[in-house]
Amino acid sequence: MNKNLISQTLSNFFMFKELASEQIETIALHSQLIQFPKGTSVFNRGDAAVGLYILLDGQLKLGVTSPQGSEKIISIVTPGESFGEAILFLERQFPVYAQATLDSDVLLVPKSLIFSMLDNDPLFSRKMLAGLSIRMHQLVQDIEMLSLQSCTQRFIGYLLQISADAPDASNITLPASKSTIASLLNLTPETLSRTLAKLQQLGLIAVNGKDVMITDVKKLHSYELSI
Structure with a gap:
């Protein structure tokens, strides 16, 4: 995937939609495109967050494995969705793993770049907060569904x-x-x-x-x- 396509994907991503083209180009320039074949891990439970992940193509699952070996799926990630941002800001270890269920292309936006944009761009900060709020609302709905x-x-x-x-x-x-x-x-x-x-x-x-x-x-x- 070339830089033009990456820039287009970033400009359509809800957290980045209001950014200027120069900012989008900066994010694209400093981001890393990583390919994960089906069955490979993006990160493991206990890993430290190194950036914001955006799935460009393919599919991922987020889950945990019990000490007895049983698997619990927390979320299925589809193209255009981000994951891992909450742990990025908490600066803690991932409580889940992320694994490719299809051959997948993932864009990694570095932690240092995200923090720099948060420090210098109030609009970007509001967009990021909105994204986290949406994710929290979805988690509340998921808990309600599973409980009731x-x-x-x-x-x-x-x-x-x-x-x-x-x-x-x-x-x-x-x-x-x-x-x-x-x-x-x-x-x-x-x-x-x-x-x-x-x-x-x-x-x-x-x-x-x-x-x-x-x-x-x-x-x-x-x-x-x-x-």
Whole structure:
């Protein structure tokens, strides 16, 4: 990926949208493009944050592994999203790991550059705070979902969320494996399989591998509210 494409990606990134072209060029010049083949680690739990990460292409998962070896997925990162910024400002070690689930291109914006821009650009500071606030709001919603909703409600909510960003809301390709999605929703793979079968029996969805067709989005949402 050349510097022009990197600059374009940065200018569309929500934290950098209001920056002048010269500032975008400076960030692009000092940032590092790193390729991570599928299955490789971007960082491990316990590593120190060295900058702000932006996923340009591919897919990542953020997760933790218990002492018993079981994996819990915290988040699935898709192109255009950043990750690791909260730990960057706390100057602590990462409490999660980041691993490529597809061949991925990641842009690393150095910590020193971020801190310099925060010191010298109030607008950039406000944008960064807005980004952290959005992330916190999403985490609160995730906690509410995991605490208060049934397994079926969790999956329907997730399905409707990703369908909102899809070109065709009724035809979706799941962005990760079913086992990864189950972990993300705090479900066992077996429970997710039963949930998929139940929704198919009700005629609300049709499943073919990772492809899910929602037969009626409104009916699916109504069913979510009724249970």
